[in-house]
Amino acid sequence: MTAEALNVLELFAGIGGMSLGLERAGMRIVGHVEINPFCRAVLHRHWPEALAHDDVRTAAAWWHSEPRPRVDVVAGGYPCQGESTLGKRLGDADPRWLWPAMGDVIHALRPTYVIGENVLGHRTRGLARVLADLADLGYTARAGVVRACAMGAPHPRARLFVLAHTQDSRCPPGCFEPRRDHPTSSHPQERPEHPRPDRWPTEPAVDRVAYGLPDRVDRLAALGNAVVPDVAEHIGRIVLDHHNDGR
Numbered sequence: 001m002t003a004e005a006l007n008v009l010e011l012f013a014g015i016g017g018m019s020l021g022l023e024r025a026g027m028r029i030v031g032h033v034e035i036n037p038f039c040r041a042v043l044h045r046h047w048p049e050a051l052a053h054d055d056v057r058t059a060a061a062w063w064h065s066e067p068r069p070r071v072d073v074v075a076g077g078y079p080c081q082g083e084s085t086l087g088k089r090l091g092d093a094d095p096r097w098l099w100p101a102m103g104d105v106i107h108a109l110r111p112t113y114v115i116g117e118n119v120l121g122h123r124t125r126g127l128a129r130v131l132a133d134l135a136d137l138g139y140t141a142r143a144g145v146v147r148a149c150a151m152g153a154p155h156p157r158a159r160l161f162v163l164a165h166t167q168d169s170r171c172p173p174g175c176f177e178p179r180r181d182h183p184t185s186s187h188p189q190e191r192p193e194h195p196r197p198d199r200w201p202t203e204p205a206v207d208r209v210a211y212g213l214p215d216r217v218d219r220l221a222a223l224g225n226a227v228v229p230d231v232a233e234h235i236g237r238i239v240l241d242h243h244n245d246g247r
Contacts, residue, residue, distance in 0.1 A: 006243060007069050009033070009109070011056045011076030011102055014227075015042040018075050018117065019050075021232025026240055030069045033059045033076075033105075056101045060108035071109045073239065077117035077227055078102050099126065103133050113239050114139060116162035117227055123160060130162060139164035146231050157228060161235055165242065 005028040010019050013032040023029055031051040032043045040052060053062045056076075063071070078099045099116075106114055116130065127143060134141040141164035147157065 006072040006113070006240070008073040008075055009059075009063070009071045009105075009111075011059065011074065011105060012078055012098070013039070013043055014077070015039050016046055017227035017229050018077065018115070018232045019043075019047065021227065021229040021234075022073070022075065022115075022236040024229065024233045025236025027073065027236055030071065031063070056098060056105065059101075060105045063105075063109060071111045073113045073115060074102070074106050074109060074111045075115035075117075076102050097126065099130055099133070103137070106134075106139075107137055110166070112166050113243070114141070114162070114164035115235060115239065116164075118160050118162075120145065120158055120160055127160070127162070134162075134164045139166055141165075146234065157231075159227070159231065163235070163238065 005026060007030045008019065008022050008027050009031040010016070010022075010029065011033045013019060013034040014036070016029075016032070019029045019032065029047050029050050031053070032040070032047065033053045033056050034040050034043060035054050035056075040054065043050070044052060051068065053059050078101075079097070102116070114134065118126075122130075123143070131141050131143065141162055143160060143162045145158055145160055147159075
């Protein structure tokens with residue numbers, strides 16, 4: 001019997017890089033929360049059936065305002081300005097720190113899994129707060145770094161991921177390393193000469209920009225903030241492996 005797909009609500013969804021990867025891994029995207037109108041238009045184009053909202057701070061009330069699908073996974077790359085090494089490095093003291101809003105959604109919806117994404121500076125600015133909050137909510141969490149080049153991308157783009165589960169189980173050591181049995185993975189020290197050309201389309205002058213996005217400034221900003229789909233697919237497979245092992 002085929003296992004039922006896990007339903008994902010993505011917060012801070014941007015143009016859906018995380019959603020695309022999790023969908024490729026075998027999950028179902030049931031909702032997006034994204035404040036940027038341009039990004040919401042892109043999300044609607046690619047996930048027209050997914051529910052949509054514009055503010056993570058009111059997302060929990062919105063989801064509960066009428067019957068909705070169950071949410072198995074809350075995922076999101078909560079804003080990282082306070083964690084970036086290029087900014088003021090205020091961490092959770094930065095007014096743009098929106099992890100508490102994501103925590104409120106997790107508390108209200110009680111998903112089985114949580115996937116968080118942020119920049120490497122988050123390890124020393126804010127991560128301890130996130131892990132403590134997840135523990136208070138009854139989740140076991142583990143953080144690790146995944147580099148896009150380990151998934152075949154032509155750039156390093158290292159990002160910190162937080163995975164959490166409601167039960168007392170842990171992501172085993174090494175679970176953030178690419179799985180050799182997953183088709184999206186390659187050895188971290190080996191970069192293919194032509195890494196996954198089907199996943200990295202180009203158009204003149206702007207590498208890896210999809211055709212059909214009308215505004216260059218908006219699309220470049222959106223792409224710069226997006227999660228690399230192959231990395232999200234890898235994370236999704238980790239979650240699904242854990243979920244299926246527990247069935």
